[in-house]
Amino acid sequence: MKILLYFLSAIILIVSCDSRPTLSERETFIQKVDAFQFLSDYHHQLHIMIGEEEGNGDKAFQEFLGAIKKLDNPELVPVVSSLNRIKEFSVASEAIMKLDYLVDYYQSGLSLQVEAILRGYGYLRAFPIDSALIIYNKLHSES
Numbered sequence: 001m002k003i004l005l006y007f008l009s010a011i012i013l014i015v016s017c018d019s020r021p022t023l024s025e026r027e028t029f030i031q032k033v034d035a036f037q038f039l040s041d042y043h044h045q046l047h048i049m050i051g052e053e054e055g056n057g058d059k060a061f062q063e064f065l066g067a068i069k070k071l072d073n074p075e076l077v078p079v080v081s082s083l084n085r086i087k088e089f090s091v092a093s094e095a096i097m098k099l100d101y102l103v104d105y106y107q108s109g110l111s112l113q114v115e116a117i118l119r120g121y122g123y124l125r126a127f128p129i130d131s132a133l134i135i136y137n138k139l140h141s142e143s
Contacts, residue, residue: 033132035075036110050100094117
């Protein structure tokens with residue numbers, strides 16, 4: 001009987017330690033907005049990295065890489081994975097072009113998700129992304 005009790009206690013302890021907290025809708029929304037804003041803020045560096053704009057490609061790559069490493073945002077995992085696949089930086093290399101494609105489409109997807117959440121609250125107007133959280137908070141408090 002004691003062995004069964006110890007076994008069950010161990011199982012409960014393992015399961016409870018392994019569980020991850022569930023994010024609220026607001027926390028999820030914030031992560032999406034922050035990821036979108038990050039990609040917007042560093043889009044210029046991507047354009048330098050692919051050779052569309054003038055500038056030091058190596059420096060732009062290091063700025064992008066350094067900035068994303070400071071973040072802990074699960075919404076950016078695909079971007080981090082793409083960056084990790086780049087073994088050596090070279091302007092407009094295949095790996096850099098793939099990163100640019102990912103960021104372009106991923107940023108569009110995040111924009112749609114942020115808009116979708118606000119539309120789910122009935123907000124149907126266009127809005128600047130830096131107002132998204134303010135709008136969300138207002139809509140959420142009214143519901």
